Amino acid sequence: xxxxxxxxxxxxxxxxxxxxxxxxxxxxxxxxxxxxxxxxxxxxxxxxxxxxxxxxxxxxxxxxxxxxxxxxxxxxxxxxxxxxxxxxxxxxxxxxxxxxxxxxxxxxxxxxxxxxxxxxxxxxxxxxxxxxxxxxxxxxxxxxxxxxxxxxxxxxxxxxxxxxxxxxxxxxxxxxxxxxxxxxxxxxxxxxxxxxxxxxxxxxxxxxxxxxxxxxxxxxxxxxxxxx
Amino acid sequence: xxxxxxxxxxxxxxxxxxxxxxxxxxxxxxxxxxxxxxxxxxxxxxxxxxxxxxxxxxxxxxxxxxxxxxxxxxxxxxxxxxxxxxxxxxxxxxxxxxxxxxxxxxxxxxxxxxxxxxxxxxxxxxxxxxxxxxxxxxxxxxxxxxxxxxxxxxxxxxxxxxxxxxxxxxxxxxxxxxxxxxxxxxxxxxxxxxxxxxxxxxxxxxxxxxxxxxxxxxxxxxxxxxxx
Numbered sequence: 001x002x003x004x005x006x007x008x009x010x011x012x013x014x015x016x017x018x019x020x021x022x023x024x025x026x027x028x029x030x031x032x033x034x035x036x037x038x039x040x041x042x043x044x045x046x047x048x049x050x051x052x053x054x055x056x057x058x059x060x061x062x063x064x065x066x067x068x069x070x071x072x073x074x075x076x077x078x079x080x081x082x083x084x085x086x087x088x089x090x091x092x093x094x095x096x097x098x099x100x101x102x103x104x105x106x107x108x109x110x111x112x113x114x115x116x117x118x119x120x121x122x123x124x125x126x127x128x129x130x131x132x133x134x135x136x137x138x139x140x141x142x143x144x145x146x147x148x149x150x151x152x153x154x155x156x157x158x159x160x161x162x163x164x165x166x167x168x169x170x171x172x173x174x175x176x177x178x179x180x181x182x183x184x185x186x187x188x189x190x191x192x193x194x195x196x197x198x199x200x201x202x203x204x205x206x207x208x209x210x211x212x213x214x215x216x217x218x219x220x221x222x223x224x225x226x227x228x
Numbered sequence: 229x230x231x232x233x234x235x236x237x238x239x240x241x242x243x244x245x246x247x248x249x250x251x252x253x254x255x256x257x258x259x260x261x262x263x264x265x266x267x268x269x270x271x272x273x274x275x276x277x278x279x280x281x282x283x284x285x286x287x288x289x290x291x292x293x294x295x296x297x298x299x300x301x302x303x304x305x306x307x308x309x310x311x312x313x314x315x316x317x318x319x320x321x322x323x324x325x326x327x328x329x330x331x332x333x334x335x336x337x338x339x340x341x342x343x344x345x346x347x348x349x350x351x352x353x354x355x356x357x358x359x360x361x362x363x364x365x366x367x368x369x370x371x372x373x374x375x376x377x378x379x380x381x382x383x384x385x386x387x388x389x390x391x392x393x394x395x396x397x398x399x400x401x402x403x404x405x406x407x408x409x410x411x412x413x414x415x416x417x418x419x420x421x422x423x424x425x426x427x428x429x430x431x432x433x434x435x436x437x438x439x440x441x442x443x444x445x446x447x448x449x450x451x452x453x454x455x456x
Contacts, residue, residue, distance in 0.1 A: 065371070067379035094364040097371035125353050132360030136322040139367040143293070143325035146374055150418065151295035190378065 001029055009110065013055060013083055016126035024120060031116040037061075037103035043087060046098030050090035050114045056082045059107025062188075063138075066100050073149065073190035075099065076141045085134040091118045092131055149190050158199050159227035161189050162209075166218060176218045229257055237338065241283060241311055244354035252348060259344040265289075265331035271315060274326030278318035278342045284310045287335025290416075291366075294328050301377065301418035303327065304369045313362040319346045320359055377418050386427050387455035389417050390437075394446060404446045 001009070006029035011017050020028070034057070037043055043061065044051050054061075061078040063086060078084055089095040091114055120127045148157055165178045172179045182200065186193045200216065203209045208224050210217040218224060229237070234257035239245050248256070262285070265271055271289065272279050282289075289306040291314060306312055317323040319342055348355045376385055393406045400407045410428065414421045428444065431437045436452050438445040446452060 065375065065378075067375070071379060073378055092361075092364060094361050094368060096368040097375075125357055129353055129357035129360060132357060132364050133320075133322050135364045135367060136320060136360050139363060139370070140322060140324040142367070142374075143370070146370075147293065147295070147325075150293075150301060150377065151299060 001032065003029060006032070009055075013081075014130065016124065016130045019126035020120075020124065024124060027116060028112065028120065032110055032112050035109050035111045037107045037109070039103055039106050041103050042100065043103060043109075044099070044101035046100055049087075051087045051111065052114045053088045053091075053112040053117045054078075054084040055110040056080055056084070057108040057110060059109075060104040061107055061109075062102045062104045063099050064102070066098075071190070072100075072187050073145075074188045075145055076138065077104070083134060085131055086138060088112075088114045088117050088131075090114055091121050092135060094132070095135065154191070154195065155199060155202070155227055157189055157191075158185075158196065158203070159224050161185065162216065162218065162224060163221075163228065166221075172215075176221070178216045178218070179214060180216070181214055229260065231257060234260070237283075241309075242358065244352065244358045247354035248348075248352065252352060255344060256340065256348065260338055260340050263337055263339045265335045265337070267331055267334050269331050270328065271331060271337075272327070272329035274328055277315075279315045279339065280342045281316045281319075281340040281345045282306075282312040283338040284308055284312070285336040285338060287337075288332040289335055289337075290330045290332045291327050292330070294326075299418075300328075300415050301373075302416045303373055304366065305332070311362060313359055314366060316340075316342045316345050316359075318342055319349050320363060322360070323363060382419070382423065383427060383430070383455055385417055385419075386413075386424065386431070387452050389413065390444065390446065390452060391456065394449075400443075404449070406444045406446070407442060408444070409442055 003025075006025075007017070009032075010028065017025075037059070043049075043054075046066070056078050058080055061084065063075045063078065063084070065073045065075060084101070085092070086095070086099050087101055089099070117127075117131075121131055122128075148160065152160070162178060165180070166173050166176065180188075182196045183193045186196045189196075200209060200211060203224075204211050206223065208218070208220045210219050231253075234253070235245075237260070238256065245253075265287070271282075274294070284306050286308055289312065291303045291306065291312070293301045293303060312329070313320070314323070314327050315329055317327070345355075345359075349359050350356075376388065380388070390406060393408070394401050394404065408416075410424045411421045414424045417424075428437060428439060431452075432439050434451065436446070436448045438447050
């Protein structure tokens with residue numbers, strides 16, 4: 001990557017860019033690589049990993065918690081333009097928990113190795129402040145998710161999820177269809193497949209959705225939104 | 229407070245102390261006050277408040293989430309020597325969630341007004357980095373709590389709570405007694421009183437605890453720990 005390309009890439013995202021020395025800028029630019037993750041692959045597995053700092057160029061990543069029994073709870077998702085510090089959590093001593101990150105679609109990311117990001121964090125206070133601030137932003141998102149999970153009744157949660165899904169513009173949502181299995185939805189919202197199936201059946205009985213194999217068609221958006 | 233007293237107070241806690249200019253040190257020292265909160269009083273109520281940065285001198289504070297229906301979930305507790313940045317959450321733009329803080333006992337705190345802490349955060353990158361880092365440490369604690377709530381079976385959660393309580397050295401824990409009502413325990417671990425009562429009865433039947441009004445006596449610590 002040329003110096004100009006590198007500046008173009010980072011100046012938008014890294015508020016600390018102008019506080020880097022020339023050697024620091026070069027260190028960063030010489031250690032960024034483009035990585036493509038295939039759909040379904042795991043980028044980061046809890047404490048075993050510390051891949052590095054991620055900037056998403058395309059695709060979709062999902063950050064989740066995992067219980068010992070294998071139950072997953074989705075904390076948040078990352079789309080184009082989003083950055084991820086939890087995949088470099090070893091850089092921040094204050095982070096003592098583990099998350100997992102999957103590519104939900106084929107995803108292209110710019111990756112800065114943890115060792116390099118770590119070095120910059122230790123030697124430049126602006127980088128440290130930036131890294132911590134990013135983590136705090138994720139803290140806010142996780143708190144929102146937790147509030148959904150812990151405080152909302154399940155019908156409300158499922159309705160919120162379906163409306164969110166519908167708002168993503170893909171080929172299928174144009175026809176008000178969501179192409180996900182009940183198993184997938186359960187995983188995304190931290191519930192059990194049976195519970196999702198039961199509630200979707202209830203929604204179908206209420207004339208809110210129409211169910212077919214692998215697809216949920218929303219037929220009464222107004223009623224769905226009234227649940228929220 | 230004299231300059232020396234102020235330095236003594238802060239140098240232990242504030243990693244940024246040596247990176248403050250003399251006027252900044254003076255600003256801080258001239259704007260710290262000792263506040264006593266009576267047992268049961270609320271220090272901080274979500275977005276309505278931004279009391280300031282807190283350093284606990286004695287007592288116990290409880291930080292919790294509150295649902296619209298009034299359900300509480302304890303996120304963590306603060307004891308002597310602990311600091312709290314979430315009571316000054318307006319200082320950090322990245323924090324977009326609300327927490328509530330109660331004094332669980334009569335508590336004495338050193339308080340730095342939000343406006344002053346905000347000014348220092350904006351003008352000194354070391355203070356900003358410190359504030360964010362503190363928030364990230366709380367993020368880690370909250371993630372731990374969430375894992376307990378979302379992934380642990382309830383008997384395990386209650387056992388963890390009782391063992392934790394027992395490890396605090398108070399007059400009553402000397403006799404292996406915990407002086408809390410079922411209602412209080414339910415609030416602390418984010419459950420319902422009925423659920424706590426049912427599980428405690430089960431523990432009593434198993435010969436793990438002995439229940440009397442307002443007191444839980446642990447009679448088989450080994451068995452209790454085996455649940456964890």
